[in-house]
Amino acid sequence: MIKLFFLFLLKDFKNYLLDSNKSWFAISFFLLCLLIFPLTYGSSVDLLKKTAIASIWICALFSNLISLESLFKEDYQNGVLLQYRINNIPFFIIVMTKCISHWVFTSLPIIFFSPIFLIFLSGSSNDAMGLFFSLLFGTPLFSLVGMPIAALTLGASARGPLLIFLSIPFFLPIIIFGVLGVNSFNNGSYSEYYLLCAILSISIVILPYITIKILWESLK
């Protein structure tokens, strides 16, 4: 079981690394989005400073939304998913490795470089720690919550727009707690982090199973 898990994880990582479109797309989209905020605010540095954290979160949301489309698409289209199903390979492994690799290649770079992005947007460096942790607890939820929705839209006509439309309402709580968490971090209150962790732990238990059910349905 564990051997199989690492086998699949390795396969997914390789898949991301070999397909340079996939691995660079999310992070470059993030940077591109980030560029928009300073440009739209004109020369008002004050405004930029105030909204730096929100901007980074919004860009993280967008890059996650965009990259969700490719989550199960390839496996579904080329029939590998069907092979897995027929051969009784535990779908829990497939779903979890997909989720982990998606997080590693879309959100982890964002989390890692978030202090730099903050300076880039002339935010105050006091927030860097708070932003780092809020992204660390928040972005796995993007991948987890997005997973069942990406599975739902498999085989739908006009999948990309539909996926974005469906997932934004579900991402709202994450982004709300994430942005608020940074603000209250400096005041010494961690309640939003606790909430994010709570949602995360519930999601890890429930959502993979729902995703598995949906994937099985999508093969019918």
Next chain:
Amino acid sequence: MLKYFHKYANPVKFLTIVLPVRKIMGILSLGVLSVGLIFALFLSPPDYQQKETVRIMYIHVPAAWMSLMIYAFIFFSSVVFLVWKFPLFLILAKESVTIGVIFTFTALLTGSLWGKPTWGTYWVWDARLTSFLVLFFIYLGLKLIMESFSYSSKGDYTFAYLALIGGFNLPIIKFSVDWWNTLHQPASILRTGGISINSEMLIPLFLMAIGFLFLFIYILLVSVDINLKKRKIMYYKNKPNN
């Protein structure tokens, strides 16, 4: 119990049983709504602060109640469909979506029309309004996912699962928006406490709510009928040797 239930979960049987109910609901909703409207628009007293604009409430509040109730209905029918696979419940859930969209939209529209004279603005980023807007988008999502699978039965389960996830998520969304709102109370002239409701206002309010409920049931049954007939046509069209 389940066996008994299964007998009536057969769509065609359901229709024949429910036909008289449908007719009664149609007549009742018409009657109750017209009585309620007369009460609401003419007989009930104007609010001492909001004057005549308070009459928007008689549409707004029941519509909001209905949209929440319809989502609960969709959620439970989807769960029943997923667990016991009665096709009837899927059809009920699917047909409720459009009605739910309309009720939610009505609630949002009348709410913002009501907001202008009372709060001085059409829209406030208040917790309740925001979460209602999210509900509206979830309804639209359900509608969209129905449309995008219209040529295959794959969409059935997709729809039910989306309704399920949405049902779990709505309380979380509501909670998060409440949380956000308590921290960032927008500077509005929102009156806390709301209007003091006396019984003369309560009667038309409930009449309208019951009328809307009957109307919902009536429209739902009619659209289920249409849906089943459509399926029948499709079935005969696709029959192997006709």
Next chain:
Amino acid sequence: MSKEYLLKVKNLSCERNYKIIFNKLSFNLYPRNIVFIDGNNGSGKTTLLLCVSNILTYSGEVLIKKGIDNFGYVGHRNGLYDTQTVDSFLYFWKNIFNYKKSYQAIIEYFNLNKFIDVPVSSLSFGQKKKLSFARLIMMKSKIWLLDEPLSGLDKKTKKIILKLIQEHLSLGGGALATSHERISYFDKNKVTRVKID
């Protein structure tokens, strides 16, 4: 002929997209035998294979011999990742199925020596099909579900694949194929034909 079946299908009916695809289909699959499923395009041959492998919901009975828990499946979609090379593909599936032997023999058998480091996306249709069959060998499943295994292949490849199927049958396996090409290749006593209308 032994009485012990590998697969027994009884009164199988399937409904998909609100229409009945086939109704009350019955056949048995014995070891060393092959079942050919006949039918026009769109008559539900692929659907039948998916029903047998318990992916679609069906009514009726599908009994599988005890101890068999997976099927070998080759379909229209080959189930290959474009970015994988032939070598990494074989390595990946070898580990999944716990295939003990080296896959060098399989590469030799399919003449894929030159393509070992080539990504799957640049292989030809026939070569992809060959890889699909390579996975089938490593799976060691008793029952093979073959969805149009020979369509679009050249004579040489067809021969290789037919030989492979023959070998599988001679080892006591069974196959379910939805093709009507080259039925004569197999022993007449060991072929069952099922018609879907």
